[in-house]
Amino acid sequence: xxxxxxLPSRSAKTALDRIDLLILEALRQNGRITYQALSExxxxxxxxxxxxxxxxxxxxxxxxxxxxxxxxxxxxDIIALAGISMRDPSTGTRQRLERALTANPAVVELQxxxxxxxxxxxxxxxxxxAYEALTEAFLADxxxxxxxxxxxxxxxxxxxxxxxxxxDNRS
Numbered sequence: 001x002x003x004x005x006x007l008p009s010r011s012a013k014t015a016l017d018r019i020d021l022l023i024l025e026a027l028r029q030n031g032r033i034t035y036q037a038l039s040e041x042x043x044x045x046x047x048x049x050x051x052x053x054x055x056x057x058x059x060x061x062x063x064x065x066x067x068x069x070x071x072x073x074x075x076x077d078i079i080a081l082a083g084i085s086m087r088d089p090s091t092g093t094r095q096r097l098e099r100a101l102t103a104n105p106a107v108v109e110l111q112x113x114x115x116x117x118x119x120x121x122x123x124x125x126x127x128x129x130a131y132e133a134l135t136e137a138f139l140a141d142x143x144x145x146x147x148x149x150x151x152x153x154x155x156x157x158x159x160x161x162x163x164x165x166x167x168d169n170r171s
Contacts, residue, residue, distance in 0.1 A: 080152065
């Protein structure tokens with residue numbers, strides 16, 4: 001999945017019309033839908049529908065397309081939600097840590113947050129020992145400036161993330 005051309009601004013949100021929202025919802029439900037089927041679903045001919053999808057991609061509203069894969073099928077039997085607190089919140093330390101976390105394939109999601117933690121991360125691992133080794137390596141490196149990692153292990157997923165809701169709240 002390639003990064004967006006540019007991040008959508010608040011004005012990009014207001015620039016979406018009813019047809020754009022229908023396109024986004026259809027693609028969110030089925031990213032493999034053909035342009036012909038998509039155009040029929042949203043009530044446009046194929047060419048204008050394709051042009052709208054390309055415009056949404058260029059604006060960064062559509063960031064990319066992906067398959068949702070079952071983590072355990074890939075050997076990711078451990079899913080952890082980690083709250084990471086910085087001991088040293090200097091800019092250089094944060095940048096080093098952010099580069100290391102985003103480059104690590106086990107870190108599948110990462111946010112900068114406020115409150116008790118500086119970051120929250122979703123981390124996958126094949127075993128508890130592998131997860132422990134990963135977090136110990138991050139904690140042991142003083143260049144990352146981590147003070148604490150608080151881990152909550154996922155026992156069962158009741159609802160997987162399958163995309164952001166698309167709603168027309170302007171009616």
